[in-house]
Amino acid sequence: MNRLLCLIGILLLGLPLTSCAPQKRIWYLQDITPQTPEQIAQNGQIRIKPLDxxxxxxxxxxxxxxxxxxxxxxxxxxxxxxxxxxxxxxxxxxxxxxxxxxxxxxxxxxxxxxxxxxxxxxxxxxxxxxxxxxxxxxxxxxxADMKISVIGEVTRPGVFEIDRDKISIFDALALAGDMTVYGVRNEVVVARETNGVRTFEILDLTSKEIFNSPAFYLQQNDVVYVKPNKYKAQAGEISQNRSFYLSLVGTAISLATLIITLTK
Incomplete structure (x- = not known):
């Protein structure tokens, strides 16, 4: 009994430590320094492309x-x-x-x-x-019709019309209702097409280095993809497996019932 109580005590003491890690995973700009001036990029305006x-x-x-x-x-x-x-x-x-x-x-x-x-x-x-x-x-x-798309682990995924000359990745996420707690904040993908070439930029929104990325300011027709973290992926897999096993059990019960009925 004493050993069990000791084990419970150790677990309770460790809870505050383990709870910090999930909380930190959902913070943006974790390495910023308050009141430190940062030079703002001047090349972030949306520029005209063919077929605009x-x-x-x-x-x-x-x-x-x-x-x-x-x-x-x-x-x-x-x-x-x-x-x-x-x-x-x-x-x-x-x-x-x-x-x-x-x-x-x-x-x-x-x-x-x-x-x-x-x-x-x-x-x-x-x-x-x-x-x-x-x-x-x-x-x-x-x-006339400038759009960006935000998909994945955000509250309101969709296509959004843009009526401004400069829009950042944070503006785009705000339009989509921000990431869910399951979104991977250090691997946000921005897909962009320029002169017939498709490029992919990986953005780390937990670091202030995001401001130096060529994809921090979005361009028309960019697609922003927020990946689900491993917990959301595992939950989806468990849910899918549960549905499969429930279906399998239901089939087995139906088959057993049929066999019992035929043998009477």
């Missing part, structure tokens, strides 16, 4: 001058006249071709691959000015 779809609207102090550069519906919405459609459908949508170019009315073909929205807007405005069409063009460029 863009809405481009040109305006001016004299709206009549901008008409040739826009559809009639987009001009109506800018000039204050009620438009027959609203939202993205009322804007001219340009699809970037495989060579990273778009063809605009009047000013022709423009190279835009690798540019940010602001850089493309500046390039279009410069071509309009240099061509002598408008002295004060105002150009607004937006992505």
């Amino acid at each position: 779809r863009l809405t481009i609207v040109v305006n001016s102090q004299d709206p009549e001058l901008a008409v040739p550069f826009n559809t009639s519906s987009s001009f109506s919405s800018l000039s204050g006249t009620p438009s027959t459609t609203s939202g993205k459908e009322s804007l001219q949508i340009y699809t970037v071709d495989e060579n990273g170019r778009i063809a605009m009315p009047v000013i022709g073909v423009i190279d835009c691959e690798g540019l940010t929205r602001t850089e493309l807007a500046d390039r279009i405005a410069r071509k309009i000015i240099d061509g002598g069409y408008i002295n004060d063009p105002s150009v607004n460029v937006r992505f």
Whole structure:
């Protein structure tokens, strides 16, 4: 009896120590130092790629001058006249071709691959000015349908539309409701396609080195995958085996019942 009580005491004393390990597994940025300045990456903005779809609207102090550069519906919405459609459908949508170019009315073909929205807007405005069409063009460029996907051990996996120029891996996880406690935080996979090449980056969200990763800031059409930890995988396997054995037992009982019935 005394030996049993000693064993129970040892187990109880060890519980606080063993409980720290699972808790630490779900912490982000475990090695950060409070109040230590970190240089923020300046190259995290989303950049234009082939097959992106863009809405481009040109305006001016004299709206009549901008008409040739826009559809009639987009001009109506800018000039204050009620438009027959609203939202993205009322804007001219340009699809970037495989060579990273778009063809605009009047000013022709423009190279835009690798540019940010602001850089493309500046390039279009410069071509309009240099061509002598408008002295004060105002150009607004937006992505028509920019998405990322978050799958795996998150609360709300799915495809999410992005309406900002810079989105980090933490922003993406926030959109998906954060990881579950079963997500592996030091092996998050980001799958990315660039110029016909698919790459995979492994991110360790428990370390501040994550901020230096080229995949910390996501690009359009990136896929974020959060792997389940071994406990979730084992639970799934046990559940699957349990279902199999229950089915096997049920079949055996049915077969035994049938045999007993036939032998009566």
